[in-house]
Amino acid sequence: MSANTVDATDNGDPRSRADSLVADLDAAAEDIERARERVAEIGEAELDALADGYEELTTLFDRYEEEVTGDGDFQTFIQFQGQIADLTERLDEDLRHYEVFEEVDDLLQQRRLTESDWERVRSTLAPIRADVERVEERESARERYADARFAVEREIDALAERIDDLERLERLGDADLDAPTERLREPIEAYNDAATDAFQSFLGEASAREVVRFVDATEAFPLVPFRTPPSDLREFVTTREVGTEPVGQLLEYADYSRSKLDHYVDDPDALKRAVATQKTYLQRLDPDPLTVDWPPPAPRTLWFRTRELTSVVARFVDDESVLPSLREVRDLPRETEYERLRDSAQARERLGKRQRERLASGAVSDDLDACRAARSRLEDALEAHPSL
Numbered sequence: 001m002s003a004n005t006v007d008a009t010d011n012g013d014p015r016s017r018a019d020s021l022v023a024d025l026d027a028a029a030e031d032i033e034r035a036r037e038r039v040a041e042i043g044e045a046e047l048d049a050l051a052d053g054y055e056e057l058t059t060l061f062d063r064y065e066e067e068v069t070g071d072g073d074f075q076t077f078i079q080f081q082g083q084i085a086d087l088t089e090r091l092d093e094d095l096r097h098y099e100v101f102e103e104v105d106d107l108l109q110q111r112r113l114t115e116s117d118w119e120r121v122r123s124t125l126a127p128i129r130a131d132v133e134r135v136e137e138r139e140s141a142r143e144r145y146a147d148a149r150f151a152v153e154r155e156i157d158a159l160a161e162r163i164d165d166l167e168r169l170e171r172l173g174d175a176d177l178d179a180p181t182e183r184l185r186e187p188i189e190a191y192n193d194a195a196t197d198a199f200q201s202f203l204g205e206a207s208a209r210e211v212v213r214f215v216d217a218t219e220a221f222p223l224v225p226f227r228t229p230p231s232d233l234r235e236f237v238t239t240r241e242v243g244t245e246p247v248g249q250l251l252e253y254a255d256y257s258r259s260k261l262d263h264y265v266d267d268p269d270a271l272k273r274a275v276a277t278q279k280t281y282l283q284r285l286d287p288d289p290l291t292v293d294w295p296p297p298a299p300r301t302l303w304f305r306t307r308e309l310t311s312v313v314a315r316f317v318d319d320e321s322v323l324p325s326l327r328e329v330r331d332l333p334r335e336t337e338y339e340r341l342r343d344s345a346q347a348r349e350r351l352g353k354r355q356r357e358r359l360a361s362g363a364v365s366d367d368l369d370a371c372r373a374a375r376s377r378l379e380d381a382l383e384a385h386p387s388l
Helices: 014-042 044-068 074-090 098-108 115-124 126-173 182-205 208-220 231-239 247-254 268-274 276-283 299-313 323-330 338-350 353-361 363-384
Strands: none
Touching: 014 044, 014 126, 014 363, 044 074, 044 098, 044 126, 074 098, 098 115, 098 126, 115 126, 126 338, 126 353, 126 363, 182 208, 182 247, 182 299, 182 323, 182 338, 208 231, 208 247, 231 268, 231 276, 247 268, 247 276, 268 276, 299 323, 353 363
């Protein structure tokens, strides 16, 4: 497929994918509802207080367990038991599972702790851990729900692009492929050839200073997209005598050795810094920004573009070799069946054999209906499951 060919091939049934994404979103919504109910059974505040106590307790475990298990340091052991007892005393006796904290405190207030003691402690803490995990499960359910909504949103965006492609393909399929598109092509090619020749002459004959000033001036014309000259190159050609040389001569100087440059310029190092490092920019200066694309743009776009091109071309063209042909291009929408001819030109350029076969068989129309139905289903799902 060429770069210009409309990419609207069959990518599978979008309705099946929509069904799958909606099922994922429905399941995520059910999960978060269940998780919320499990939190509500106990209460947010109660679970927060329980989680704070559990976190403080397990933080002490992480800090001391290795040091106080077996024949550890006695002073550290006493310090650990004291902090556990202090934590238990600070807890509200009405706290859910308060008795579990007390039991754990009793288990840890021994003369010596073994691995089996720690196993009993963790087993005893299971009811607290299960309740604390209710909040964690709700947060995980929220993440899954957000991910499921994002997947739906992303698919809607992808479907919108595909629908645009298919609609454009259908429009191209309605074009008259036998229309005399040369009525547009010939004047556009004539202008492009004239503009190309004129710019190449300008680039070869004008000073680098004039060329850079010309390109700078095109910044006022966004539809004529020349690349802005690098600042160091601009300063060099506008302030140094060698800037009065043509671009081609500067590029030749850039390839000279410094010793050879001594015979031609006052400051070889400055030329090397400003020109040799910007060779790619200078070599890529070409007339492409001045040309009109084929197939041509929409009538309104063409009008704005030719208006800007007229102002830009007039800055470097001394005679009437280019502007008359540009005016002829500008007048094409008024003097021809521009839309019909343009549609035909686009169809010839962009419809490959595969696209034409799918248009003729009705496959494109079927795909378009399927994509629209899938997008509608996904949009309904988003509405039914709002963002949290």
